[in-house]
């Protein structure tokens with residue numbers, strides 16, 4: 511039979527536009543990260559790669575402020591790490607309580623249900639967070655084995671304060687699982703100090719690396735529970751009792767790690783260590799504050815109260831009568847700047863602006879404010 515040419519299209523060399531990615535992610539990768547990713551490959555069990563794996567784990571421990579042995583980049587995006595956190599902490603029939611104040615809390619509910627948990631929701635308006643009293647009341651009803659919270663809700667721009675949650679979890683003998691996708695390396699975060707048992711993240715936000723790996727950290731309590739399970743984790747790829755042997759001292763083959771992505775995260779984490787976490791958190795805070803002040807100066811306001819507003823992600827209220835989608839499209843097409851619209855409860859009501867990692871710089875703040883002012887003046891004059 512002759513080979514069909516039906517799908518044999520001829521395409522041009524890739525030529526991507528020079529976008530400034532100021533949306534909810536991905537953000538632009540740091541040039542040093544892109545350069546590191548283009549290094550020649552070694553095998554995934556090569557001594558060079560094994561040494562690199564150790565460095566990535568150690569630097570991730572620094573970025574997360576944890577001594578957890580199991581601290582690895584899961585092969586996959588943030589959702590893979592999220593699923594790994596859920597699959598390795600939740601057992602069928604267990605009660606799981608999830609804070610739902612945005613899109614990613616909803617995703618955790620969906621995942622925990624798929625792993626057979628009896629899921630209890632703790633709802634709050636999008637853009638707010640939960641106080642300790644509210645969490646306690648919900649825990650009294652749900653009696654959860656696992657509490658899931660999103661530290662940095664990318665869909666709303668709200669930060670979930672975590673201090674004090676550990677003490678509540680201890681009262682209920684409950685694991686604390688936290689989404690740190692939009693906070694790792696951009697927003698103050700202490701895994702061990704705050705008593706977080708499991709956390710996950712992504713590479714494409716404040717780490718300034720392309721999407722493709724999902725950092726995950728699990729403490730000894732999670733590992734002990736994992737060892738006591740009577741049935742295996744129902745997801746082979748994400749079962750940390752198997753993956754752990756690849757990233758742990760045994761280094762036995764589990765899957766082929768994405769070599770060049772790991773070059774990338776190593777460089778991204780080196781940049782974090784060079785800058786220092788406190789300086790990095792402060793830079794995000796300073797540039798966010800400059801952006802918020804600038805918004806006010808051009809007559810725009812933020813959706814989230816300043817006290818719990820994320821420096822990495824700002825939700826900007828869309829003025830009455832303005833078409834949020836058209837403004838975002840104009841910024842993309844005429845200024846090469848990407849921002850995003852709202853999701854769910856906030857669809858059409860806010861723009862989402864990310865100032866993450868490498869992109870959190872004063873010149874980007876000035877550029878975006880000037881472009882927004884320009885586009886909005888034409889929009890309101892139309």
Ligand SMILES: Cc1ncc(COP(=O)(O)O)c(C=O)c1O
Pocket residue numbers: 534535587588589590592614660662663664665689691692712721
């Ligand atoms: C808070 C949060 N959790 C989870 C995810 C899922 O990560 P990914 O899209 O990399 O799979 C995202 C992605 O934006 C996120 O912002």
